[in-house]
């Protein structure tokens with residue numbers, strides 16, 4: 411079995427709320443946590459864990475475009491001079507393109523003011539440390555089982571043949587195998603790429619390397 415990237419389940423998110431579930435005056439944290447699932451394909455709520463978008467762990471009160479270590483902000487957001495308070499977060503979540511034209515968040519916005527209020531309350535609570543959010547953004551690729559640890563990659567014809575540490579081989583049409591890198595703290599160990607499934611179909615997968623330089627050195631052009 412190839413491990414699928416972890417998906418934040420609603421139960422897990424709710425279980426992570428270590429506070430009483432009463433509604434705050436202006437937004438409901440339980441509903442906010444549910445709504446935040448829409449953000450988790452791109453954002454982690456764990457400190458320092460950047461994905462497509464920056465970590466939202468301490469966004470409250472921060473200047474827009476300044477999360478430590480996130481290097482992919484649009485110029486538009488960096489120049490916006492916004493501070494993420496209640497009003498600006500609400501406007502951003504309502505219509506990001508209207509608040510900051512040319513921003514890079516591929517998200518259309520949320521029309522429902524109630525849901526936005528819940529989300530803003532949730533973002534404030536996360537930043538204040540009033541809710542605990544486990545880092546469910548991506549799997550820890552340093553701790554994978556033998557079935558996912560790639561020990562050899564051969565390229566022959568139009569196929570990649572991968573051997574994993576459990577002595578199995580997996581053959582992929584070259585167009586169905588993606589090569590990725592994860593240089594973060596939870597990326598693979600140096601020289602130890604990891605095989606992960608990338609979709610519903612077993613014929614697609616990705617190999618994640620610790621560094622881009624490994625991609626060519628660890629792949630050998632060789633037929634069985």
Ligand code: HEC
Pocket residue numbers: 445446448449450451452453462463464466469473474475476477482483484485486487488494499502503512513514515516517529
């Ligand atoms: C498709 C991916 C995607 C989704 C879904 C998404 N975001 Fe974002 N978000 C981004 C990206 C990328 C940026 C950086 C935008 C830029 O630099 O212009 C961003 C930026 C932000 C920022 C500004 C952060 C900062 O440090 O200035 C906030 C706040 C934010 N998103 C909140 C949310 C919330 C809340 C949701 C869910 C309702 C959400 N986003 C959904 C990709 C996404």
